[in-house]
Amino acid sequence: MNLPASSIPISSGGHARERRRLAPLLLCAPLLLLLLALLVWPLTHLLWQSLLPTDAPDSGITLRNYLEIFSVPRYRHALVWSLELSLAVAAGSTLICLAPAWLFTRCQFRGKRLMRGILTLPMTFAGMIVGFLMVILLGRSGFIPQVLERLTGQPLLSGISYQFPGLILAYLYFEIPRATLTLESALRKLDGRLEQAARSLGATRWQTFSLVILPTICPALISAFAVTFSVSLGSFGVLLVLSIRRFTLLPLEIFTQYIAPPTDQGLAAAMSLTLLTVAFGAGFGLRRFARSREVANA
Amino acid sequence: MQPNRIIVLVFALLTLAACPAFAAKTVIQYDCIPNYANWGGVTKAYQKKTGVKVPPDMKGSSVTMAALEAEKKNPKADCAYYNGAIGFQAASKGLHEPYKPKGWDRIPAGLKDPNGTWWTVHSAHVAILVNTSALRGKPVPRSFADLLKPIYKGMIVYDDPRIHGTGFTFVAGVNAILGGDKDLNAGFNYMKKLDANILKYAKENSYNELLRGEIPIWINADGNGLKAKHVDRAPIEVVIPAEGTMTLPLVMGLVKGAPHKEEAKKYLDWLLTDEAQHLMAESFFQPVMPVKLNASLQAKFPPRSAYARAKVLPLDQLAAQADVIKKRWEKEIEGGR
Amino acid sequence: MPRKTGFIFCSTVTIILMIMILLPLVVVVLGSCINASLLGLSTDIWSGSRHEIFDFSAFGYILENYGDWAVFSLELALACVVLCLLIAVPAGYTLVRHPFPGSGLIEELAVLPLSIPGLTLSMGLLAAYGEIRGPLLVMAGHLLYTIPFMVKVVTSTLRSFDVGRLEAAARSLGASFWQRLFLVVLPSLRHAMMTGALLVFAVSWGEFNVSFLLNRGQPQTFPAVLYDTYTNQSIQISSAATTIFLAIVIPAVVAIQWLGGRESVDVEQGA
Numbered sequence: 049m050n051l052p053a054s055s056i057p058i059s060s061g062g063h064a065r066e067r068r069r070l071a072p073l074l075l076c077a078p079l080l081l082l083l084l085a086l087l088v089w090p091l092t093h094l095l096w097q098s099l100l101p102t103d104a105p106d107s108g109i110t111l112r113n114y115l116e117i118f119s120v121p122r123y124r125h126a127l128v129w130s131l132e133l134s135l136a137v138a139a140g141s142t143l144i145c146l147a148p149a150w151l152f153t154r155c156q157f158r159g160k161r162l163m164r165g166i167l168t169l170p171m172t173f174a175g176m177i178v179g180f181l182m183v184i185l186l187g188r189s190g191f192i193p194q195v196l197e198r199l200t201g202q203p204l205l206s207g208i209s210y211q212f213p214g215l216i217l218a219y220l221y222f223e224i225p226r227a228t229l230t231l232e233s234a235l236r237k238l239d240g241r242l243e244q245a246a247r248s249l250g251a252t253r254w255q256t257f258s259l260v261i262l263p264t265i266c267p268a269l270i271s272a273f274a275v276t277f278s279v280s281l282g283s284f285g286v287l288l289v290l291s292i293r294r295f296t297l298l299p300l301e302i303f304t305q306y307i308a309p310p311t312d313q314g315l316a317a318a319m320s321l322t323l324l325t326v327a328f329g330a331g332f333g334l335r336r337f338a339r340s341r342e343v344a345n346a
Numbered sequence: 347m348q349p350n351r352i353i354v355l356v357f358a359l360l361t362l363a364a365c366p367a368f369a370a371k372t373v374i375q376y377d378c379i380p381n382y383a384n385w386g387g388v389t390k391a392y393q394k395k396t397g398v399k400v401p402p403d404m405k406g407s408s409v410t411m412a413a414l415e416a417e418k419k420n421p422k423a424d425c426a427y428y429n430g431a432i433g434f435q436a437a438s439k440g441l442h443e444p445y446k447p448k449g450w451d452r453i454p455a456g457l458k459d460p461n462g463t464w465w466t467v468h469s470a471h472v473a474i475l476v477n478t479s480a481l482r483g484k485p486v487p488r489s490f491a492d493l494l495k496p497i498y499k500g501m502i503v504y505d506d507p508r509i510h511g512t513g514f515t516f517v518a519g520v521n522a523i524l525g526g527d528k529d530l531n532a533g534f535n536y537m538k539k540l541d542a543n544i545l546k547y548a549k550e551n552s553y554n555e556l557l558r559g560e561i562p563i564w565i566n567a568d569g570n571g572l573k574a575k576h577v578d579r580a581p582i583e584v585v586i587p588a589e590g591t592m593t594l595p596l597v598m599g600l601v602k603g604a605p606h607k608e609e610a611k612k613y614l615d616w617l618l619t620d621e622a623q624h625l626m627a628e629s630f631f632q633p634v635m636p637v638k639l640n641a642s643l644q645a646k647f648p649p650r651s652a653y654a655r656a657k658v659l660p661l662d663q664l665a666a667q668a669d670v671i672k673k674r675w676e677k678e679i680e681g682g683r
Numbered sequence: 684m685p686r687k688t689g690f691i692f693c694s695t696v697t698i699i700l701m702i703m704i705l706l707p708l709v710v711v712v713l714g715s716c717i718n719a720s721l722l723g724l725s726t727d728i729w730s731g732s733r734h735e736i737f738d739f740s741a742f743g744y745i746l747e748n749y750g751d752w753a754v755f756s757l758e759l760a761l762a763c764v765v766l767c768l769l770i771a772v773p774a775g776y777t778l779v780r781h782p783f784p785g786s787g788l789i790e791e792l793a794v795l796p797l798s799i800p801g802l803t804l805s806m807g808l809l810a811a812y813g814e815i816r817g818p819l820l821v822m823a824g825h826l827l828y829t830i831p832f833m834v835k836v837v838t839s840t841l842r843s844f845d846v847g848r849l850e851a852a853a854r855s856l857g858a859s860f861w862q863r864l865f866l867v868v869l870p871s872l873r874h875a876m877m878t879g880a881l882l883v884f885a886v887s888w889g890e891f892n893v894s895f896l897l898n899r900g901q902p903q904t905f906p907a908v909l910y911d912t913y914t915n916q917s918i919q920i921s922s923a924a925t926t927i928f929l930a931i932v933i934p935a936v937v938a939i940q941w942l943g944g945r946e947s948v949d950v951e952q953g954a
Binding site for chain 3: 072082090145164165224281
Binding site for chain 1: 409412480508509544545546547548549558559560676680681
């Protein structure tokens with residue numbers, strides 16, 4: 049079933065073989081050209097831009113732009129805050145979404161599709177939309193504080209959306225579908241009989257969970273963590289709407305650099321490549337780790 | 347398959363729909379924020395009169411200038427609107443094409459460039475706009491000094507000067523109001539103290555947030571506050587600070603290489619007519635042309651005496667210092683500590 | 684019995700998450716046509732028609748001022764669908780059925796944009812093609828962002844059933860390469876292509892960062908309307924814009940659910 053396609057025994061004559069070589073390449077060429085033109089070439093350009101100082105582009109290659117990210121407190125904080133926020137959100141959404149993912153793979157009940165559909169709704173929402181939803185819900189004159197004021201006389205939770213908890217909540221909002229779907233597809237591959245076997249051999253529920261279930265779902269957790277981490281790291285739309293004072297994220301700094309003059313292009317390029325390295329590096333490394341665990345478990 | 351057919355149908359309909367949508371005549375004005383200086387109402391009136399659409403555009407002054415610079419080779423905008431200093435800066439960068447709209451001679455000298463690269467359309471003053479119901483019983487601040495009181499912690503907003511002209515004018519001008527020297531230290535010291543009470547440095551227009559009470563105190567143009575109070579009838583008080591304030595001339599220019607140049611010229615002419623100037627006055631921006639306002643409208647403006655201590659900041663000096671001031675603000679105030 | 688507590692716990696968490704997702708959407712949809720003060724929201728239309736319960740004027744405002752933006756955005760999304768189908772389906776087929784040296788690398792490269800922040804991609808596109816900044820570059824950015832979805836759906840579908848044997852059967856009956864492609868492979872991919880097309884459409888319609896940076900002038904994509912109204916307009920107008928946005932995206936997401944019950948698609952698109 050999983051044999052590479054080329055090893056499927058098919059008798060082929062010389063003529064057919066020639067066709068087989070040429071036609072497939074022809075079919076693949078547009079994709080390859082597209083990727084070279086829109087992905088590889090632009091990123092090379094960006095790398096080049098990041099190595100040239102903006103104010104003196106002729107003075108040769110330098111790492112000054114990268115050093116600036118770490119030496120200017122504002123940018124350093126932005127990087128650290130980005131990492132912290134993404135770590136918190138990735139960990140939180142992975143753990144929370146374990147519940148719906150488990151429900152969707154292990155239980156049969158009516159309305160499952162509907163629930164699943166609702167949880168995947170925010171998938172294509174830009175971060176900015178989520179920011180607005182948070183203002184509507186938890187702003188200083190938001191829905192929940194207003195309702196609570198009618199009930200208790202105090203505008204409880206007012207303005208939460210402009211504080212750190214509100215930000216976390218907003219990020220969770222759009223990470224839920226991503227975490228749930230990633231966990232779900234990983235959990236579906238697991239064998240439910242393992243835990244039944246453990247139970248029948250007399251393991252307690254906790255033992256079953258910690259000794260059987262946890263090790264087997266570990267790769268799933270890691271890959272969900274990787275996905276949510278790299279998505280959070282690149283997102284800034286929420287903050288664009290909420291604008292929390294004295295709080296900034298690396299992608300927001302890049303965005304501001306770009307729209308508000310005077311623009312430092314070299315610095316912006318260096319910041320976006322730093323972002324890419326961290327997001328991609330973490331995602332790649334974690335997924336590789338997850339795959340090795342998967343193999344070890346099998 | 348059924349859904350395929352639906353997609354084809356939708357596609358065909360959209361192509362049809364797109365044709366008339368692009369056929370309508372437009373003039374693109376960068377920085378045409380509907381709730382700033384009533385641009386929404388002004389452009390709507392123009393469309394009603396001539397059928398020419400001037401769509402909303404949310405760039406602030408500085409973003410407008412940056413966009414024009416970036417699009418120099420292939421301009422997309424026809425005209426642009428800024429606060430005086432940034433408009434002056436944009437004009438001196440050669441982004442504008444000289445044009446003297448009808449009625450040019452009636453614009454007071456000093457509020458226009460002799461060559462026609464920029465001219466004032468209306469002016470305002472920097473003021474403290476307060477949503478009294480959002481203060482929840484706290485006293486209304488009367489001066490810049492009052493804003494430093496700890497009771498206003500987390501209540502005050504002013505615009506990010508790197509993006510908006512009004513914020514820039516406040517940041518650049520507060521020094522002169524407080525009697526500071528050329529080094530601007532007095533102004534920056536004040537902003538550092540004010541920082542403790544700041545809710546955010548708005549990157550966007552906060553008019554609706556002020557109406558809603560999301561923002562209790564907004565340092566912005568007096569005209570916007572007066573419109574909130576008299577037109578939208580929100581519980582807003584417009585405070586001219588006791589220390590004095592600064593005038594905020596708002597200027598326009600014809601973009602060099604404008605794609606709809608002739609239409610844009612007609613539009614710019616119209617903005618200086620009595621009709622348009624009166625519309626601007628109805629949203630409480632001081633018309634640049636000598637228009638006669640009726641008594642009831644005139645009565646809603648604060649008395650002239652309130653502006654006795656208003657300072658006129660020299661645009662050329664502000665423009666020359668603009669980049670330095672923005673960088674310094676970014677370093678010391680927004681990213682400080 | 685052992686499952687029971689687990690089931691209750693998991694479904695409680697899921698229901699809380701559902702409420703968290705739905706509540707703001709409901710408030711927004713209601714807020715677009717019902718007087719804000721009746722919803723318990725403090726209002727920013729103080730002088731507006733406060734006595735009427737329903738007021739659809741905000742939709743009129745959006746359609747009048749931003750109608751062409753919505754049309755542009757829809758056209759962009761549909762163009763993406765067409766181009767993705769044309770480019771990714773044949774390529775995906777080749778990558779699975781006729782691998783050649785380097786084909787694995789191409790496949791990895793094709794899904795790479797999903798794990799790169801959209802901001803970085805658009806900065807790169809601007810660095811390389813800043814001259815043509817405008818609708819064409821937006822199109823390029825969207826294509827780069829949506830093509831991985833189509834490639835993923837097509838390759839995973841092709842790997843999930845034995846298309847090789849079907850092809851071999853067709854070949855033994857004398858079908859040529861192109862005949863096999865059009866008569867055997869493409870029909871069996873119909874389902875995957877539908878799912879992919881809907882995904883591409885929804886992603887392109889909802890994309891903001893890339894379009895905002897790469898576009899210039901007007902019209903912009905529809906999420907830029909949201910940005911404009913959120914930052915400059917009343918709650919009611921913002922809600923109306925959001926409602927229009929949801930009216931397009933929710934049917935697409937529902938249809939993906941409805942079609943793609945069997946295959947789950949990894950979603951790592953940036954927000």
